[in-house]
Amino acid sequence: MSFIGDILLYLASGAAYWWWTQNLAVFGLAPNLIFAAALSAAILAGPVKGVAWGFFLGLYADMLGANMFGGYALTYTLMAYAVHTLKRHFDMDSLFSQLVAALALSWACMFFYQGLSLAFSRLNPLGLKIFLAEPFLNALAVPVVFQVFYWLKRRAGLL
Amino acid sequence: MSRERDAANYALVFFAVLSVLLLLFPAAKFAHTARIAVSYSLYPSLHYGAKYGHFVRNVPSNFVKLLETDQETRALEEKVRDLEVKLRNASASVSENERLTREMRLARSLPWTGAWARIVNKTPADWYGSFYIDKGSADGIGVNDTVLGMQDDRAGLAGRVFEVYPKFSKVLLLTNSAASAVCAIEPGGLEALVEGKGTWLLKMNYVPEEAALQPGVELVTSPGGLLFPAGIYVGQVTKVYPRESFMNFITADIAPAVDVNMLKEVFVVRRNIPGELAGSRLGAGK
Numbered sequence: 001m002s003f004i005g006d007i008l009l010y011l012a013s014g015a016a017y018w019w020w021t022q023n024l025a026v027f028g029l030a031p032n033l034i035f036a037a038a039l040s041a042a043i044l045a046g047p048v049k050g051v052a053w054g055f056f057l058g059l060y061a062d063m064l065g066a067n068m069f070g071g072y073a074l075t076y077t078l079m080a081y082a083v084h085t086l087k088r089h090f091d092m093d094s095l096f097s098q099l100v101a102a103l104a105l106s107w108a109c110m111f112f113y114q115g116l117s118l119a120f121s122r123l124n125p126l127g128l129k130i131f132l133a134e135p136f137l138n139a140l141a142v143p144v145v146f147q148v149f150y151w152l153k154r155r156a157g158l159l
Numbered sequence: 160m161s162r163e164r165d166a167a168n169y170a171l172v173f174f175a176v177l178s179v180l181l182l183l184f185p186a187a188k189f190a191h192t193a194r195i196a197v198s199y200s201l202y203p204s205l206h207y208g209a210k211y212g213h214f215v216r217n218v219p220s221n222f223v224k225l226l227e228t229d230q231e232t233r234a235l236e237e238k239v240r241d242l243e244v245k246l247r248n249a250s251a252s253v254s255e256n257e258r259l260t261r262e263m264r265l266a267r268s269l270p271w272t273g274a275w276a277r278i279v280n281k282t283p284a285d286w287y288g289s290f291y292i293d294k295g296s297a298d299g300i301g302v303n304d305t306v307l308g309m310q311d312d313r314a315g316l317a318g319r320v321f322e323v324y325p326k327f328s329k330v331l332l333l334t335n336s337a338a339s340a341v342c343a344i345e346p347g348g349l350e351a352l353v354e355g356k357g358t359w360l361l362k363m364n365y366v367p368e369e370a371a372l373q374p375g376v377e378l379v380t381s382p383g384g385l386l387f388p389a390g391i392y393v394g395q396v397t398k399v400y401p402r403e404s405f406m407n408f409i410t411a412d413i414a415p416a417v418d419v420n421m422l423k424e425v426f427v428v429r430r431n432i433p434g435e436l437a438g439s440r441l442g443a444g445k
Contacts, residue, residue, distance in 0.1 A: 015204040021283055028286045028420075047167030055174040059197050064282045066289035066321060066331055069194050070181030077174040084167050120182050123336045124357060130283060 005158045009149075010053070013037040014060040029133050031141035034061045035109065038076045039102060040146040042083035043092045045159040053159075054080030067125055071116045075109050095143050102142040106135035198324065205280065205291075206326050259424070262309040266426050269307075269314055271388060273428040274298055279327070281419075287334040287357055289318075292425060295326045305387050305428040306330050308417030315416025316340065316380060316391045317425055328427075332419060333393070334361065341384035342393050344370065345377045353378060353393055353413055359420075361394055361413035368409055372399045378413060388428065392416045 017033035024030060034057050041053035058073030065072075083092065083101070090097055114126045152158045181190045227244075230237040266275070276292035294300050300323055308317040318338060321331035331338055336357040343350055344366070351366045366372055376396045382389035394413040402409045 011201070011204045014201060018205055018280060022280050025281070025283055028281075028283050030283050032284070047163055048170040051167065051170040051174055055178065058178070060201060061284075063194075063197050063201055064280075065285045066329060066335065067285070067337075068182055069185060069190060070178045074175060074178030074182065077171065077178055081167060081171045116182065120185075121337070125285070125288070125336075127286070127357070134283075 002157050005152075005156055009152060009158055010056060010060075013057065017060075018064070027129070029129065029137065031137035032106070032134060033141060033145065034058075034072075035076070035106065035138055036102070036141040036145040037149070038080060039083060039098075039105060039142055040149045041159055042080035043087060043098075043146065044149050044153055047084045049159065050084055051077055051080045054078075065125075067117060067123055068121045071113055071120070074116065075113050078112070079105055079109055098143050098146055099139045102139040103135050106138045107131075110135075198322070202324055202327060261312065262424060262426075265309050265312060265314060269426070269428075271305075271428040273304070273307075273426050274300070275424055276300075276328070276427055277424050278422055287332060287355070287359060287419060289321065289329055289331050289335060290419070290422075292328050292330055292427070293326070294427065295324045295328050297325045299429065300328050300427055301429065301431060303386055303432045304430050305391070307391065307426040307428060308422045309424075309426065310417050310421060313392055313416070314426065316387060316393045317417045317419070317422065319386060320427065330425070334359065334415060334419065340387055340393060341381045342378040343381040343389075344372065345379060348381075350381050350383055351378075359415070359418070360397070361415055363396070363411045363413050364408070366409050366411065368402050368407065370409070372396060372409065372411055374398060386430070386432065388430075 013033060017030075017037075020033060021030045038054045038057040041057070042050040044050075045053060054076035055073050058071075058076035061072035061076075062069050082105070086092065086101070092098065092101065110126055110131060114124070117123050117125050149159060181193060184190050224241075227237060227241050231241065262275075266273075274294055276294040276298075278290050279293045280291040282289070292300075292306075300320055302320055302323055304320040306317045306319055307314045309315075316333055318330050318332040318335070320328050322329040332355065333340060333353070334355040334357065336355055339352055339354040341350060342353045342363070349367070349370055352364045354362050354364060356362050363378070374396050378393040378395070380387040380389055380391040380393060394415045396411050397414045398412040400410045400412075
């Protein structure tokens, strides 16, 4: 039951990101809900599940783009592992640490994906507008997504 | 604790290796199969999201209307406000109707057969790279079909169909860094290569120095190009750069014929190009 719930939550996360970008993007900007879901899952889930969530959410993001396939999967897999390591030393449940982690990891993921893209397909996918604005939108989105995931974990045993 | 760390390490290695394999062998059967499997598994969520999205979209507006109706009983001004809201909605519908009528009239004058499609999703991270349309193989759309946008009462090149699914297709925009088109400079017909830069501007390369290129000159697709029909309006020269000392050609910035931010519908021209003629999937937009 929990496995089916996880799959539904995964599909809902991807569809929510798609719906938001379709209907609520302002000047082409929207919080990266897939990133927020991957970070929240990495904080809340166990080590294997957290890394798996990062990988599969990354695949969803790869499917939405037209560039290399597997880039976001690798990026979010490594991010989930980094969060697993970090949460042994920091209280990632607090609002402040989530804000800081969302900001820092957004930029880290952007740089890493940029490096992968330049190395594998010689493309430069990073727009300045997204680079400057999206991490702050992500920082606002992560605590909200975290609370939703936390509620689902307590009430329905997901993650 | 140690067991948990081991499990995390194993998971990391497994998924990282899987991702790297997908990255390293993008054209391999393994990566292609994975991509198709992921797409077929996940597109239904987008499909049904698109199908029932208007119900969700209507929830906030319906709620507002309910509140307004309640307030109408208290003040006449609320009624006036509600009517003004309806008037604005009606004028928006009228302007959309006018736009669609204009586009339909324009499409009838085009020398190519094709189908209209509505844009159903744009991804902010790939804003100038690709978008999705609501027509797929079930509607006769094929890979490498030409995608036109209508702007200022004129059809312009927007891109080409990149991936086709039963109900959806993904369009690779000409502004994508990996897209390009062989163009003819009007009126002489001198050929040059126009490439996307991942921004709202295009770049034109390989223009001979003696071409005497000026801002304002228009470009159309060349008969020498393979993927696009000849004569489609591509864009207008906005800035010509002087020749660098180490190059024997000049370059120029091109304003695309179609602004991706303004597009709501596109016209897909059926091409039926054999796969072996179209070249590789990415970067072969000539």
